[in-house]
Amino acid sequence: METEKQRIEELVKQLNAASAAYYNGQDEIMPNYEWDALFDELTTLEEKTGYIIKDSPTQNAGYEESGSGQKEPHEYPALSLAKTKQVEELQQWAGAYPIWLSWKLDGLTLVLTYDNGNLVKILTRGNGNLGTNITFLKGAIGGFPQKISYQGHLVVRGEAAISYTDFAQINDMIEDDDEKYANPRNLASGTLNLEDPAEVKARHVRFHAFTLVHLDEPMVSWGERMHFLEELGFDVVDREATTAQKLPEAIDRWTKLVESGKMDIPVDGLVICYDDTDYAASGSVTGHHATRAGFAFKWQDEAVDTKLKYIEWSCAVSTISPVAVFEPVQIEGTTVSRASLCNISEIERLGIGKECTLSVIKANKIIPKCIAVKDAVGAPEIPSQCPVCHAPTKVHVSENSGTKTLHCTNPDCTAKNVKKFTRFVSKWGMDIDGLSIQTMLRFMNAGFIHEFADIFRLKEHFGEISQMEGFGEKSVANMEQSIEKSRQVHPVNFIFALCIPLIGVDAGKKIVAAIGFEGFLQRLHQGDGFEDIEGIGAERSRSIVTWYQNEKNHSGFEDLLHELSIEHVEVQDTSSGSCAGLSFVITGDVHHYKNRDEFKAYVESQGGKVTGSVSKKTAYLVNNDVESASSKNRKAKELGIPIISEDTFIEQFGGR
Ligand SMILES: [Zn+2]
Numbered sequence: 001m002e003t004e005k006q007r008i009e010e011l012v013k014q015l016n017a018a019s020a021a022y023y024n025g026q027d028e029i030m031p032n033y034e035w036d037a038l039f040d041e042l043t044t045l046e047e048k049t050g051y052i053i054k055d056s057p058t059q060n061a062g063y064e065e066s067g068s069g070q071k072e073p074h075e076y077p078a079l080s081l082a083k084t085k086q087v088e089e090l091q092q093w094a095g096a097y098p099i100w101l102s103w104k105l106d107g108l109t110l111v112l113t114y115d116n117g118n119l120v121k122i123l124t125r126g127n128g129n130l131g132t133n134i135t136f137l138k139g140a141i142g143g144f145p146q147k148i149s150y151q152g153h154l155v156v157r158g159e160a161a162i163s164y165t166d167f168a169q170i171n172d173m174i175e176d177d178d179e180k181y182a183n184p185r186n187l188a189s190g191t192l193n194l195e196d197p198a199e200v201k202a203r204h205v206r207f208h209a210f211t212l213v214h215l216d217e218p219m220v221s222w223g224e225r226m227h228f229l230e231e232l233g234f235d236v237v238d239r240e241a242t243t244a245q246k247l248p249e250a251i252d253r254w255t256k257l258v259e260s261g262k263m264d265i266p267v268d269g270l271v272i273c274y275d276d277t278d279y280a281a282s283g284s285v286t287g288h289h290a291t292r293a294g295f296a297f298k299w300q301d302e303a304v305d306t307k308l309k310y311i312e313w314s315c316a317v318s319t320i321s322p323v324a325v326f327e328p329v330q331i332e333g334t335t336v337s338r339a340s341l342c343n344i345s346e347i348e349r350l351g352i353g354k355e356c357t358l359s360v361i362k363a364n365k366i367i368p369k370c371i372a373v374k375d376a377v378g379a380p381e382i383p384s385q386c387p388v389c390h391a392p393t394k395v396h397v398s399e400n401s402g403t404k405t406l407h408c409t410n411p412d413c414t415a416k417n418v419k420k421f422t423r424f425v426s427k428w429g430m431d432i433d434g435l436s437i438q439t440m441l442r443f444m445n446a447g448f449i450h451e452f453a454d455i456f457r458l459k460e461h462f463g464e465i466s467q468m469e470g471f472g473e474k475s476v477a478n479m480e481q482s483i484e485k486s487r488q489v490h491p492v493n494f495i496f497a498l499c500i501p502l503i504g505v506d507a508g509k510k511i512v513a514a515i516g517f518e519g520f521l522q523r524l525h526q527g528d529g530f531e532d533i534e535g536i537g538a539e540r541s542r543s544i545v546t547w548y549q550n551e552k553n554h555s556g557f558e559d560l561l562h563e564l565s566i567e568h569v570e571v572q573d574t575s576s577g578s579c580a581g582l583s584f585v586i587t588g589d590v591h592h593y594k595n596r597d598e599f600k601a602y603v604e605s606q607g608g609k610v611t612g613s614v615s616k617k618t619a620y621l622v623n624n625d626v627e628s629a630s631s632k633n634r635k636a637k638e639l640g641i642p643i644i645s646e647d648t649f650i651e652q653f654g655g656r
Contacts, residue, residue, distance in 0.1 A: 107161030429497030579608025
């Protein structure tokens with residue numbers, strides 16, 4: 001009983017550590033199947049002993065905890081800050097007090113509450129008095145710990161934001177135009193409205209603490225409070241201690257950092273606050289502002305006039321979107337020559353003509369935006385053909401918003417299939433760096449890429465590419481190197497890259513191990529199936545044959561073969577291996593092998609199979625704890641399947 005209790009405690013600790021790492025977006029420290037196996041073991045032990053610890057993962061099933069999306073009052077109202085565009089006003093406010101300068105992040109404010117070291121509640125800011133409970137998303141947002149070493153009552157406020165990089169990528173993949181987001185802030189708040197935590201998690205929302213609202217013990221210095229949060233494991237907003245006197249220089253420096261375009265987190269200003277939080281709390285409340293809580297600095301947008309050269313239309317996953325290309329102008333330190341016009345409705349709203357003068361700003365110092373139009377002559381031409389595939393276009397009017405957007409009518413348009421290209425260049429595929437979705441879409445719209453093989457012919461366009469905005473000779477040289485390197489490819493990665501429905505890495509491995517790439521090629525050419533290969537089956541086999549029968553896939557595949565050198569891999573003759581034809585289940589810790597994956601690889605190399613659960617087909621259950629009362633051992637005993645230790649396995653079947 002004692003050893004069982006110990007084992008339960010050990011399992012709870014291991015499983016919780018693995019979940020924490022997973023939910024905090026760190027590297028996975030335990031593969032899923034192993035987690036499941038340990039979880040099963042724990043459930044069995046708990047049932048048997050009746051000993052269940054409060055923290056046990058069997059008692060809280062991941063995401064489905066608390067949180068209801070209900071409105072709730074804030075314990076400490078979250079008032080907004082007074083704003084100014086004048087540095088002098090900030091200096092006056094600071095007076096002789098030590099102050100802190102930090103970013104005003106552009107996302108959605110969240111308030112987190114911890115008790116006894118556990119995160120117990122997440123509320124959105126809402127109207128400052130009433131927020132929405134989104135505690136159920138706690139595992140889906142990064143930047144804060146689920147558990148902290150501090151045991152008292154702690155309330156922390158911060159901004160949940162999405163980076164510009166993720167924003168661009170996510171927006172490109174949203175197929176319904178009505179659901180696209182105007183900026184990272186809208187995306188962040190739209191995301192936190194979603195009900196599916198997995199969907200939220202995929203969008204990489206990150207929390208950045210900016211105020212420690214409450215702590216049981218006194219801690220007066222704002223700087224110390226932020227440092228304390230950092231020690232507890234929170235992401236904390238960047239900050240700098242300063243004074244009224246040094247403020248203009250500091251603001252200048254921070255502003256330049258934003259203007260350089262190197263900040264990937266969206267910011268829409270700066271905030272100053274007093275280091276003395278007692279003094280800060282002593283202010284009064286006027287309107288919606290607490291007079292001493294802090295002061296926000298917003299940048300004055302610098303609007304510059306320029307002449308429209310033309311409108312460039314480019315096709316992405318779902319829409320053909322307009323970009324204004326104008327005479328290059330200097331705005332806030334950088335040269336700007338393009339600004340997105342979003343859609344046809346925006347062109348009409350602004351009153352853009354065939355010729356006109358545009359008034360352009362950089363929203364949040366980053367995104368060029370056309371805000372007004374003067375001297376418009378004529379109406380701009382809406383293209384009748386898709387710039388990528390030349391199929392006819394059509395204007396779509398949204399039922400919800402009335403927004404007019406332009407679309408390509410060809411379902412096979414290369415631009416619509418850009419997701420396949422991302423799989424093609426991914427790590428498991430051809431492993432080519434430097435070809436993001438955005439980059440590939442630009443190359444498609446420039447007419448450089450129509451099929452996979454065109455990636456290997458990009459060289460012909462490197463001259464033009466190095467002239468394109470955002471590319472230089474160095475990035476083109478890197479791209480070339482990465483593409484050239486990828487020409488030599490392992491057959492499994494190549495098969496994965498082809499995007500054959502139902503054929504992933506695992507199926508690729510099985511095919512290559514059984515018949516080699518030469519065999520794969522031969523069967524494709526002859527129209528033979530693959531169902532005789534262990535683990536492929538009729539459905540996958542049919543999928544491959546059908547895929548190759550499609551004229552476009554077929555010719556694209558042959559084109560690729562001319563560009564690539566597929567590595568030769570020996571066919572594994574497993575029919576005479578020591579485990580040939582036998583099915584094993586491996587459970588518990590292994591000692592001789594590094595882990596169960598390595599063990600499994602040996603069994604497979606000897607023609608055997610490893611499955612997750614004991615059944616009539618199982619030949620042996622390998623468990624170093626031969627006498628264990630686990631459910632697998634019980635099942636094996638019931639079915640009369642021999643339970644052997646790793647040592648016995650090695651004696652009988654070799655290896656290690
Ligand atoms: Zn098209």
